Amino acid sequence: MKALVSGESGDYHVAEDVDVPSPGPGMILCRVHAVSLNPVDQKIIDYSNNPGAVGGFDLAGIVVQIGEGVERFKAGDRVLAVTFGLNPSDRTAGAFAEYALATVDLSCHIPETLSFVQACSMGLSIITAGLALFQAPGLRLSMPRLDTVTGEGAGAFVLVSGGATSTGTMATQFLKIFGYTPIVTCSPANNNLCESFGATACFDYHSSTCGADIREHTGNTLTNVFDCVTSAATMKMCYEAIGSSGGTYITLEPVTTAVKYTRRDVHADWIMAHSALGVPLELPGTFGRPRIPEHRQFGALWFGLIEKLLHEEKIRNHPLEVREGGLSQIPLGLEAFSNGSVRARKLVVPIVA
Structure with missing residues (x-):
């Protein structure tokens, strides 16, 4: 598959021969339809580059395969999810790819009234705000x-x-x-x-x-x-x-x-949203953190609640700016964070036309 990975010089580039990852227990594999860009996507490659790792945190798409023990999702489900791009513990974990892994606890079904472009913009904000306010x-x-x-x-x-x-x-x-x-x-x-x-x-x-x-x-x-x-x-x-x-x-x-x-x-x-994955954050300096089991438990409860709120149309996405062109357009979008031109909107990139 194609995926946006980090390079030795601290930048992103499209690789065309990345292996499609396989979902382990409690994981789902999604065909990515859209992703959103966040300041952390640029900050993490500057601060803690992991050459060859897949970037990206926010995605929406369709489940194509489920891992062992997964009952909440099935192939064909429309989902949004948040993951951990440039993950030192798992180089395949990012969202900027044609296929991406997602943790069941940090995913939810999206209603038919919500497009993939809208849904992909919400995951990281959902877990970040949730942890900051309630945990x-x-x-x-x-x-x-x-x-x-x-x-x-x-x-x-x-x-x-x-x-x-x-x-x-x-x-x-x-x-x-x-x-x-x-x-x-x-x-x-x-x-x-x-x-x-x-x-x-x-x-x-x-x-x-x-x-x-x-x-x-x-x-x-x-x-x-x-x-x-x-x-x-x-x-x-x-x-x-x-x-x-x-x-x-x-x-x-x-x-x-x-x-x-x-x-x-x-x-x-x-707080760091990454801790909701329930694994140690193997980042340098003050950003490194031990595993926080309570954050993983919260994530499971929180995304269940979010799914309910989404289907009741009680929460909605931030204003969007859509950047067409697929994975190759993501680095150009991330430059907008560096020059301060992104204000009051979320950048999103469709991956499937």
């Missing part, structure tokens, strides 16, 4: 059971910094569904977008008083912040927004210690 070391907000998707948040404020990112709009939807009051930071041009996904108030992160404005809006009661931007500037702003009783700040990369210790009443930590 340690995230905010650990109350999450409903699978059979009772009802609001448990009692209207409590939760700030999503970077509300116009794909993870931000997904987190906002979850907070709204589960009874919280989501507020976001974004550019004023994206206020309508964020409000359409459930944000009750939007704050301009360019403003020097952004943190103070949020603190006033929440009556000094804000205790939970999810930062999808992950910079020293946004962390400082979020710390200013958290009320005087303290709280929890969660982000997507190691926290800036210079800001972290400016408030001892705020617990700051970060």
Whole structure:
């Protein structure tokens, strides 16, 4: 099969003779119909290149083969899934290929009302937002059971910094569904977008008083912040927004210690979506992490709940920009992350015309 793999010089190229992987226990093999691009696809090849490994995290397609013990899926099912591109433990694991493996626990059936192009854009945002909001070391907000998707948040404020990112709009939807009051930071041009996904108030992160404005809006009661931007500037702003009783700040990369210790009443930590695979993250430096069994267990429950929400049309995808041309167009799309031209939309690439 054709697949997009990493090269020795830290770039991606299309290889035409990659073996089609075989699904092991608890795995499914999918004919990939569409993939989406994420900043992590570029960051990981820069930070921890694995020459010859298949890249990509997000996919949607049709199941063509199931592994031992798989009962939830069968050949012919339409699915979305999240995997781990450039995986040091499994060079075949990426999504950027004509055929890709997916873990049953991190996959779900997609309704006929959802196209492959729409569905492929959701998986990584779904698990990232889920871990950040509902699992340690995230905010650990109350999450409903699978059979009772009802609001448990009692209207409590939760700030999503970077509300116009794909993870931000997904987190906002979850907070709204589960009874919280989501507020976001974004550019004023994206206020309508964020409000359409459930944000009750939007704050301009360019403003020097952004943190103070949020603190006033929440009556000094804000205790939970999810930062999808992950910079020293946004962390400082979020710390200013958290009320005087303290709280929890969660982000997507190691926290800036210079800001972290400016408030001892705020617990700051970060999550990596990769840990939902339930295997050690064999990455260098601070990004390496041991196996977290609880995250694998959460993933299984979470994607079951997501499947229910998708079929009830309670969650939807981020705005999309479709890049035609198949696998060979993906490196050009990833360059857009480097030059900062991707804003308030998700890049997707159809693999099957």
